[in-house]
Amino acid sequence: MAFELIRRLADGRFVSGEELGQALGIGRAAVWKRLKNLENYGLEVHAVQGKGYRLSEPLELLDQTRITEHLTPQAQQAIGKWHLLEEIDSTNAYLLKRPLPGVLQVALAEHQTQGRGRRGRPWISPLGRNIYLSLSWTLDGGINQAEGLSLVVGMAVARTLGRLGLMDAGIKWPNDIHWQQKKLGGILLEMAGEAGGPCRLVVGVGLNVKMAEGQDQQIDQPWVDLATITMGQPPSRNKLAAMLLNALIEVLQEYQQHGMAKFLVEWRRYDLVSGREVSLHLPDRVVTGYAQGIDETGALLVRTEQGVQRFVSGEVSLRY
Numbered sequence: 001m002a003f004e005l006i007r008r009l010a011d012g013r014f015v016s017g018e019e020l021g022q023a024l025g026i027g028r029a030a031v032w033k034r035l036k037n038l039e040n041y042g043l044e045v046h047a048v049q050g051k052g053y054r055l056s057e058p059l060e061l062l063d064q065t066r067i068t069e070h071l072t073p074q075a076q077q078a079i080g081k082w083h084l085l086e087e088i089d090s091t092n093a094y095l096l097k098r099p100l101p102g103v104l105q106v107a108l109a110e111h112q113t114q115g116r117g118r119r120g121r122p123w124i125s126p127l128g129r130n131i132y133l134s135l136s137w138t139l140d141g142g143i144n145q146a147e148g149l150s151l152v153v154g155m156a157v158a159r160t161l162g163r164l165g166l167m168d169a170g171i172k173w174p175n176d177i178h179w180q181q182k183k184l185g186g187i188l189l190e191m192a193g194e195a196g197g198p199c200r201l202v203v204g205v206g207l208n209v210k211m212a213e214g215q216d217q218q219i220d221q222p223w224v225d226l227a228t229i230t231m232g233q234p235p236s237r238n239k240l241a242a243m244l245l246n247a248l249i250e251v252l253q254e255y256q257q258h259g260m261a262k263f264l265v266e267w268r269r270y271d272l273v274s275g276r277e278v279s280l281h282l283p284d285r286v287v288t289g290y291a292q293g294i295d296e297t298g299a300l301l302v303r304t305e306q307g308v309q310r311f312v313s314g315e316v317s318l319r320y
């Protein structure tokens with residue numbers, strides 16, 4: 001498994017081929033082959049005679065102890081089960097397939113091979129770089145509750161970024177995280193369950209921390225990562241994962257207690273759409289008008305020629 005090799009190289013120091021071979025129980029030629037294979041993960045290996053091999057850039061791999069160190073007592077108490085994954089198709093798909101959760105479950109991955117974005121788009125998920133996080137629990141309140149939830153999850157991400165001093169990141173309704181008109185993160189809510197029976201909700205959060213070079217060509221819209229915004233000083237992935245979990249659990253508890261009303265004022269601080277001319281892409285048509293914020297359920301209000309209309313779904317694009 002490539003991961004054993006990656007762990008041994010993660011800190012960016014030189015390791016000799018011999019040491020790697022011994023640790024993995026394979027010969028020098030096989031070590032070389034596996035090192036070459038790391039390029040498929042977007043990792044670059046430097047080889048220096050007499051010193052061995054090292055990654056061109058160190059990687060901060062996920063570490064449950066380090067994540068837990070930064071969790072609030074509420075978050076520690078709320079999380080019932082952890083899944084720290086090396087490679088997975090999608091953390092959302094993974095949690096959707098598990099038995100109905102009796103407790104709040106968290107999945108975090110180093111790498112997603114089929115990361116899922118909204119509207120069937122792929123979510124590019126290079127190894128060891130960004131945050132790929134999903135939360136899952138059983139929803140008692142039924143599907144109706146989920147409407148506002150999709151917005152408050154985005155607000156948890158915006159709160160986290162604010163706590164990191166990044167005040168100018170905001171949300172494009174319903175929950176795209178943007179910075180200077182570029183996508184920094186996204187949220188995908190998925191649900192499974194039978195009508196009338198208990199329903200499982202999975203909330204997936206993707207946040208670009210330091211996108212791998214070369215991988216970005218696959219992204220079909222302007223994007224940015226925290227490394228660029230912070231001029232090469234992105235926060236620790238483990239700390240960031242914990243801060244996101246803290247904020248997510250905080251907003252979920254607030255939402256459960258007070259509903260959407262609690263968030264309406266704060267929403268305005270992050271709202272990148274209000275007052276702007278927008279096109280709202282619906283399955284069968286495109287509506288244009290001026291965005292007027294959200295109503296008490298989280299629906300988008302748009303002033304059109306026919307008056308103010310409310311929308312619970314759709315893809316917003318801003319007109320410049």
Ligand code: BTN
Nearest residue numbers: 090092116117118186187204206
């Ligand atoms: C979007 O298109 O804006 C939503 C992106 C959501 C990506 C995250 S990464 C963790 C979780 N697992 C997935 O497959 N997708 C979500």
